[in-house]
Amino acid sequence: MDPKTLVDTLAAEHTLPDDAFLALLETDEADALLFAEADRVRRAVYGTDVYLRGLIEFTNFCKNNCYYCGIRRDNHNVSRYRLSEEEILSCCAEGYSLGYRTFVLQGGEDPYYTDERLCGIVSEIRERFPSCAITLSVGEKSRASYQAYFDAGANRYLLRHETADEEHYARLHPASMSLENRKRCLYDLKQIGYQVGAGMMVGSPYQTTENLLCDLRFLEDLRPHMIGIGPYLTHRDTPFRDMPNGSLALTLRLLAILRLMFPRALIPATTALGTIHPQGREMGLRAGANVIMPNLSPKDVRRKYELYENKICTGEEAAECRSCLDRRVEAAGYRTVVSRGDAK
Ligand code: SAM
Ligand code: FES
Numbered sequence: 001m002d003p004k005t006l007v008d009t010l011a012a013e014h015t016l017p018d019d020a021f022l023a024l025l026e027t028d029e030a031d032a033l034l035f036a037e038a039d040r041v042r043r044a045v046y047g048t049d050v051y052l053r054g055l056i057e058f059t060n061f062c063k064n065n066c067y068y069c070g071i072r073r074d075n076h077n078v079s080r081y082r083l084s085e086e087e088i089l090s091c092c093a094e095g096y097s098l099g100y101r102t103f104v105l106q107g108g109e110d111p112y113y114t115d116e117r118l119c120g121i122v123s124e125i126r127e128r129f130p131s132c133a134i135t136l137s138v139g140e141k142s143r144a145s146y147q148a149y150f151d152a153g154a155n156r157y158l159l160r161h162e163t164a165d166e167e168h169y170a171r172l173h174p175a176s177m178s179l180e181n182r183k184r185c186l187y188d189l190k191q192i193g194y195q196v197g198a199g200m201m202v203g204s205p206y207q208t209t210e211n212l213l214c215d216l217r218f219l220e221d222l223r224p225h226m227i228g229i230g231p232y233l234t235h236r237d238t239p240f241r242d243m244p245n246g247s248l249a250l251t252l253r254l255l256a257i258l259r260l261m262f263p264r265a266l267i268p269a270t271t272a273l274g275t276i277h278p279q280g281r282e283m284g285l286r287a288g289a290n291v292i293m294p295n296l297s298p299k300d301v302r303r304k305y306e307l308y309e310n311k312i313c314t315g316e317e318a319a320e321c322r323s324c325l326d327r328r329v330e331a332a333g334y335r336t337v338v339s340r341g342d343a344k
Contacts, residue, residue, distance in 0.1 A: 003030035010260045011037050015220065018213060024257065025209050031253060038256035038288030041263050046290050048334040051266065051341025052325075053102040053135065054095035054296035057305040058083040062108025064139070065174050066162075068204060070235035070306045071108050077237050081301045082112060085121050092125055095296045096132065098322050099338040103129070104158065104293060106137035113138070115145050119152040126153025133340045135197075140181055143188040150192050157189045158197040160228060163204065164218035165211045172204060186222055195343055197226030197266075202254055203246020204232040212254070216261065225343040226291075227258050227265050230272030233308035248276050252287040259288030264344050266291050275312050282332040290334075291341065294325060 001009065006024050010016050016024065024030055059082045060071045071078055083091075092103050103125060107113070113121075118138070125134055136149055137158035146157070161182050163169050169179040189196045200215045201207075219227060231246030251273060258267060268291040269284030277283065281292060295302055295313045302313040322336075329336050 003027065004033060006030055007033045007037050007260075010257065011041065014261050014263070021213050021216060021257075022209055025212055025250075025253065028249065028253075031249070031256075034253065034256040034260075035287045038259040039286060042259055042288050042290055045263050045344055049290065049337045049339070049341075050285065050329050050334045051102070051291045051339060052100055052336055053104045053268070053291060053293040053341075054091070054098075054100035055104045055106060055271075055293045056083070056088060056091045056095075057106050057295070057297045057301070058088055059107035059110040059113065060301075060305050061110040061112065063111060064109050064177065066177070067172055067174070067239045068201070068232060068235070070238060070308055072238060075237045078306070079304050081304050082110065083298070083301070085117075085124065087298060088121055089124060089128065091296050091298065092129055092132075096129055099336075100296065101131060101338060101340045102133040102135060102156075103296070104135040104137060106158070109139040115148050119148050122149055122152040122154050131340070133342070137197075140177075140185050143192070146185070146189055146194070147192055150194060154194070156195040156197065156226070158226065158228060159185055159189065160197075160199040160201075161186060161215070161218060161222075163200055163207065163211055163215065165214045168204075168206060168208075168211045168214075171206045183218075183222075186224070190222070190224075195225040195266075196222070197228055198222055198224040199226075199228035201232040201246060201272075202229055202251040203244075205240050205243040207232075207246075216257070219258070220261070223262075225266060227262065227267050228270060229254055229258070229267075230270035231276045233272055233275060233310075235306070235308045245276065248273070248280060248283070251276075252283055255284055255287040255289055266341065266343050268293050271295070271312060272308065275308070275310055282328060285329065285332045285334055292325070292329070292336075
């Protein structure tokens with residue numbers, strides 16, 4: 001298929017045969033058409049609306065040891081922190097006054113936050129901010145734990161699958177972690193009734209185009225409400241310190257492909273995209289993304305949640321500068337809205 005036929009077929013059918021997906025992933029010839037079509041589809045479903053999520057990175061302790069991640073357990077150069085319930089609630093209060101109607105509580109897998117503690121925090125946020133969505137992103141848990149958080153008032157859950165290929169998964173994670181359990185978590189979350197977000201890093205070490213195809217097929221099966229992707233970015237204190245960063249161009253291409261596959265999905269222009277290029281998140285919006293997740297954590301801990309090097313967190317992109325953010329989004333051709341921003 002020529003580039004135009006590839007893009008037209010994807011837009012019409014929301015999927016492609018394997019060889020066509022591989023061809024589309026590997027060429028830049030279709031990019032201009034792909035981005036234009038993705039933008040047309042996002043405008044047809046969501047208009048120019050960009051939803052904001054206030055990201056609260058509440059702990060950088062983690063019991064896991066993913067080879068790519070800067071806050072992995074064995075990185076002893078990290079200055080570890082935890083936010084108290086009061087600190088988390090004051091982040092939410094600040095976010096609410098800035099117009100945020102979704103709070104994302106993200107952290108490493110930190111056993112300090114037992115189900116009881118986490119449920120206490122979630123139900124307190126639910127009570128104080130009844131009009132807001134609460135998103136959790138705290139890793140792999142039992143179905144019973146996910147159910148408890150849901151019952152306490154959480155609505156959404158972000159858990160990237162990272163890669164849907166078994167062999168590739170095993171090259172990114174220690175043997176104590178498995179793709180099987182990751183997938184089990186995602187299907188459990190969906191069944192419980194969460195709006196679920198999955199996704200992968202683009203250009204993670206050893207990733208092949210076939211791996212990305214496998215990711216697309218997995219997403220077709222899971223049908224998540226949210227899909228978070230961003231370039232892999234290297235961190236000096238991980239086993240992958242000598243590996244190259246993922247590519248901006250391939251991330252943008254995948255964003256557009258995902259928008260055409262899942263017209264209604266909530267797709268963030270991620271922090272990693274804004275880190276790899278100063279205009280990365282604006283480019284992401286123009287390639288089909290419709291969500292931005294500014295940092296709402298207390299300023300003194302932001303640098304400590306360093307998943308990868310040079311992570312943006314303190315400048316105009318931070319949550320407290322709503323007017324800077326609004327201007328950037330408007331310059332890209334869209335507008336931020338004060339809304340929970342549920343999936344349509
Ligand atoms: N512990 C939770 C979990 O595992 O889902 C949430 C925190 S985890 C650090 C959030 C995401 O950061 C991961 O799903 C991964 O995709 C991303 N991440 C970690 N290290 C990264 C890196 N070096 N480059 C890009 N993204 C990275
Ligand atoms: Fe914390 Fe991977 S290192 S979840």
